[in-house]
Amino acid sequence: MDFKLKDETIAIRDLIKEFAVKKIEPIAARIDREDQFPVEIFREMGRLGMLGLTIPEEYGGAGLDYLTEGVAMEEISYYSGSFGLSYGAHNNLVADNISRNAGKEQKEKYLPGLVSGEKMGSLCLTEPGAGSDALGGMRTTYESKGDGYEINGSKTFITNAPLADVFLVYAKNGKSYSAFILERGDGVETPKKIRKFGMRGSPTGEVSFKNIRVGKERIIKGEGQAKSIIYNGLNAERAVLAFGPLGIARRALDEALNYSNQREQFGKKIGEFELIQEKLAYMFTRLEAARLLAYKAAFLAKEKVSDPSFAAASIMLASETATSITKDALQIFGGYGYSEEYPLERYLRDAILYEIGAGTTEVRKIVIAKALLKN
């Protein structure tokens, strides 16, 4: 067993780290405070080859594996959890999804713009009445009209929607579920940006489709293929997104260690108190254990193994671990942790999203248990 990352993965991680230290770290607090996504920095990452890491080179990507994309996601999330979320949604939920499932002409049309950062992508599955039961509760419809399709309905909680150009949309016609690539220019509207507890700066919004007419070339894989697209992609999506909470948690631990070495009470550094040491020891151990599982799940996703339990377990453990580590880090900072002068409260607010977005902790438990019982 080799625990060393590949040279190319280390090179990408170092490149992203250098970029994030210069461009994201100085504005991370402002991104949260003003709830504004820095689009220019996102586009610059595209120009520098940091988007579309898993996209084949013929479409402008780097042709790398899910583990590399996960490591990149952890690095960005270390500096800004909300930038990391938008990065993951664009690259993994949209670009990689198109790369895995779309036809050659669709890939040629959409992937280069998504990889260069010229276009931003949104995955539209969740609806006001359809969250965990995304397919069963779906109300967005498509029907054949002339040479193509007409799409009607609305989506909510869609990451990047307020700024997106390309929308990967799931819709139903009776019992048939299909996936479409829509463009803002088709008449897609994003009427509302949703204000949130955390992940501020990652724009989340509603999306509405009113009599949107598109040609047959916009359907992915043909009619009735949405279920296979969703289920076949879940391992890759969960495996990569698990690295987001790991990045937030690693940052919180680093800040807690620094503070423990500086802050003095009762004439001692607080890091000398055993109750603080116990917290730090558990934070480190939980983080390292969650990362090992994340590496394994990303490796298995690369190998296209169909067992969903590792990817679901990985994101469940990573997100619960991040909630607990960011909360302990805030506690170590005492009153300063609770104040907005320090970033600890932001880390906790950002971390909690990963227990809800991309499927809740409860749904992940169900997926893991069902897979175990079936096997």
Ligand SMILES: Cc1cc2nc3c(=O)[nH]c(=O)nc-3n(C[C@H](O)[C@H](O)[C@H](O)COP(=O)(O)OP(=O)(O)OC[C@H]3O[C@@H](n4cnc5c(N)ncnc54)[C@H](O)[C@@H]3O)c2cc1C
């Ligand atoms: C910031 C943010 C970004 C998001 N980005 C996207 C995106 O880009 N694209 C997209 O399509 N969606 C996105 N989502 C939506 C997200 O995937 C859903 O919020 C999530 O799947 C849960 O759906 P829900 O909010 O409707 O909760 P519900 O499904 O209504 O769940 C409510 C509660 O009931 C529990 N529950 C539900 N079913 C069961 C069950 N069978 N057993 C036990 N408990 C159950 C849930 O775990 C939860 O605790 C995002 C959400 C957020 C908050």
